[in-house]
Amino acid sequence: MQRRDFLRLTALAPLAVLNVRAGAEPFTPLAAVERRPDGKPHRFTMGQQQFLLDDRPFQIRSGEMHPIRIPAEYWLQRIRMAKAMGLNTISIYLMWNALETEPGVFDLKTGNRDFARFIRLCQSEGMWVYLRPGPYICGEWDYGGLPPYLLRHPQIRVRDKDDPDYMAAVRRYIGTIAPVIAPLLAANGGPILMVQVENEYASFGHDLDYLKLIRSLWQQHGVHGPFSISDGLEQVRQEHAYLSGTALGLDGDTDFAAAQTIAGEFPVWMGEGYPGWITHWGDKDFARGDFAGALRLLLQQGRSFNMYVVHGGTNFGFGAGANASGDYSHFEPVITSYDYGAPINERGEATPDYHTFRALLAAHTTRPLPDVPVAPPAIRFAAITPVAHASLWDNLPAPRAVKNPQANELLFAQDHGLVLYRRKIPAAAVALILDGVRDYATVFRDGHYVDYVSRVQHAKLRAGNRVDLPAIVDGATSQLDILVDSFGHVGYGQAMVDRKGIVSSVRFGGEELEDWDAHSLPLEDGYIRRLKPVVTAPSRPGIFFKATLRLDQLGDSYIDMSGWAKGYLWVNGQLLGRYWNLGPQQRLYCPASWLRHGDNELLIFDQHQTVAAPIHGATTLQT
Incomplete structure (x- = not known):
């Protein structure tokens, strides 16, 4: 069973018990402090298998939301919703590819990219922050947050300390955002308690030196931790991928006693607990979860946790990612909504789960909870x-002549959108076989729509990517057009070279077709305006x-x-x-x-x- 499948089962089934191994002492934390960020320096450390704030035990009650998935105008309302539910911490991912769209071209200020402002809003509302800046984050986001421009390097190996192109980009990224993060650390008077090193690395690899290098890059730029990792227990155990000296967050797993034998004196906590789940295109319905039982036991035990997600938001633009098997099969693109079945829904409303969770949290909080904020108005x-x-056909840019189809990233340095392949073919009725379509192609003959091929698991893919072309009565040749659209890049597991377009061959009557005109159609703002x-x-x-x-x-x-x-x-x-x-x-x-x-x-x-x-x-x- 793949780890994502396991986590999905965990997310959608109520937990009857949080596993403690037979003979192990139950987790019995000391009374936790309720201190809030106040602009003064605070000491957040880890010891005695617990989190300590100013040398007193502290329970992280965190809910995750991502600034890039929320209109900036609604950041404050979403933060206040999490606070009113009874949480004391906001966990956030930083999506590297939203901050650096081209090599060296950073935008940390406009719209919902200004993550420093979001973090300061958390502080102004008395909420601590758990920061998960990557460089890789997964998050069902395009390419797991990595910039797709990395795929322009033909031999790229991402999440690999020995790949010079990847590590040069990582150093540039960390060197750019670390100076923004450092003043926001709790030790410097900010709200950031802890910084995650990479994400779910044991589900990908086992090179501890890579994790050590990422941590050292943060330290070199003034971000000294404390640090955490987060992953499935079984993966950490199998890959021996625990980074010494970090808090060990379990994603979906609940065998804290077994994890504690790995982490020693450092805390083990629920790094990701799932009140809902991912929905992909083609799923029968929107995914839902049942987290109340797990939350009840976490609170009874005083165990720190991060609810993934308390509010999901939206995969605006080209932000939605995809999942696939390690051989790139079973491709599952994520829908535009990232509602996720979260207790705060996509547009900021409290769901029934929200009120259930709020009642549980209120019973374990010493302060009265704020009133639930009013949701923004909605209209029909x-x-x-x-x-x-x-018509797209009247707005084609100049073509580029290519011998064989190539991935968009290699051919055009194009990360998203469409590409058109065009050539002449004989007029005969012959089967056209499209191999390596990523991710959805519509086929035309002499301007007439013929059929489509989809990488998503449904009838057309099972038919073997075959398009039966009708014969053309008049003329010896006809024009073949293959218009290829892309979904997000795979962002989880081993399928991390998920280039788009046509990445293999096109065969006509068993013969491979060569000599194409290729048109780049990235659907970017300039093209739309023109x-x-x-x-x-x-x-x-x-x-x-x-x-x-x-x-x-x-x-x-x-x-x-x-x-x-x-x-x-x-x-x-x-x-x-x-x-x-x-x-x-x-x-x-x-x-x-x-x-x-x-x-x-x-x-x-x-x-x-x-x-x-x-x-x-x-x-x-x-x-």
């Missing part, structure tokens, strides 16, 4: 029908549709795309993310801060639709 809007705005509008309504799939939404009042809304096939949705130039009628997600979350009074522009790119369907606004993720 009546159905509107977009009109055809532009779209040449249509004169007459196009009939070929690959159309941009546009609608004007007039609003007299603002609020969060879920834009219902259930009448559409597969593609992308922008609102006022902001890419909400992907939609797909494969489900289970049919509505995309749009925060009020992305809307405006009066006219709002909605732009849709659909890979199959030739006729527009109505769209409408709702107040919930599900119908």
